[in-house]
Amino acid sequence: MTHDPGPWLTRQLAEAMDAARAAGRDVFTASFDLGRSSEDVALHPEGWTWRGQTLPWPEGLRERTIYVLADGHYAPLQRYAGALVKLVPTAWGAPTFEIDGIKMLPTAQVSPWEDAERKVTLVEPRGKVVLDTCGGLGYFAACALAQGAARVLSHERSESVLWLRKHNPWSPDPDDPALDGRLVLRHADITQAIANVPDRSVDAVLHDPPRFGIAGELYALAFYEQLARVLKPGGRLFHYTGTPNTKTSGRDVPGEVLKRLEGAGFRGQRRLDGVYAVRR
Numbered sequence: 001m002t003h004d005p006g007p008w009l010t011r012q013l014a015e016a017m018d019a020a021r022a023a024g025r026d027v028f029t030a031s032f033d034l035g036r037s038s039e040d041v042a043l044h045p046e047g048w049t050w051r052g053q054t055l056p057w058p059e060g061l062r063e064r065t066i067y068v069l070a071d072g073h074y075a076p077l078q079r080y081a082g083a084l085v086k087l088v089p090t091a092w093g094a095p096t097f098e099i100d101g102i103k104m105l106p107t108a109q110v111s112p113w114e115d116a117e118r119k120v121t122l123v124e125p126r127g128k129v130v131l132d133t134c135g136g137l138g139y140f141a142a143c144a145l146a147q148g149a150a151r152v153l154s155h156e157r158s159e160s161v162l163w164l165r166k167h168n169p170w171s172p173d174p175d176d177p178a179l180d181g182r183l184v185l186r187h188a189d190i191t192q193a194i195a196n197v198p199d200r201s202v203d204a205v206l207h208d209p210p211r212f213g214i215a216g217e218l219y220a221l222a223f224y225e226q227l228a229r230v231l232k233p234g235g236r237l238f239h240y241t242g243t244p245n246t247k248t249s250g251r252d253v254p255g256e257v258l259k260r261l262e263g264a265g266f267r268g269q270r271r272l273d274g275v276y277a278v279r280r
Contacts, residue, residue: 039051083100085161094111097137120140128204132144138170141172145179198230212241235279241273265279
């Protein structure tokens with residue numbers, strides 16, 4: 001998977017560039033990769049120059065949308081394939097994504113990157129083989145690798161989400177030579193692919209499924225039994241659950257998950273916005 005070369009633009013960034021041009025400035029300093037780095041670009045009447053390329057002025061960009069240059073125009077990072085999947089900017093730099101308007105990662109009080117870091121820390125990935133069940137934008141995998149995981153086996157069933165990963169500068173690239181092959185990314189449904197994972201072959205599991213109402217099979221006892229099968233005794237698991245429907249129905253999804261995990265051979269407890277468990 002080769003990442004998009006950029007630049008990445010938002011309406012806020014385009015407006016700041018336009019204000020600098022209106023003020024008579026010929027150099028503008030900002031991030032053109034969603035906060036990962038900062039660089040200078042040249043401003044001039046016919047456009048702006050980024051890394052030696054003269055590009056057209058960005059106009060008509062919408063809020064809550066990220067754009068890249070495609071065929072001479074700025075295209076939004078979104079696609080429709082049964083559902084609208086869209087990369088969405090955040091105040092933190094690292095973007096989130098939405099499926100039919102439903103936000104997939106927390107952004108209100110913390111960066112989705114920092115949120116991933118603190119959850120990954122619970123499984124202590126250093127030197128371990130980590131199973132990443134629902135890869136999403138790859139933040140769990142990236143943080144596990146940064147914390148010293150020996151290998152991350154990541155699965156993502158949505159082709160559209162994999163397309164977003166290709167265009168997101170924060171998503172890890174399994175073809176990056178710096179990773180030395182430690183990230184294996186598979187386009188696969190983990191509920192089926194897990195049958196091919198050998199018994200007791202992984203040291204830790206990061207399980208970040210969509211909410212229960214969308215993917216109930218990823219909260220089922222049968223799936224948890226598969227997780228227990230592939231985990232070594234003493235292996236750690238973090239399972240994102242959130243707290244859906246708590247106010248409206250009184251349903252306790254984390255509590256239900258705890259009971260099923262215990263039935264599958266885990267000892268668990270509520271941690272952060274999910275469940276932390278250890279394979280007995």
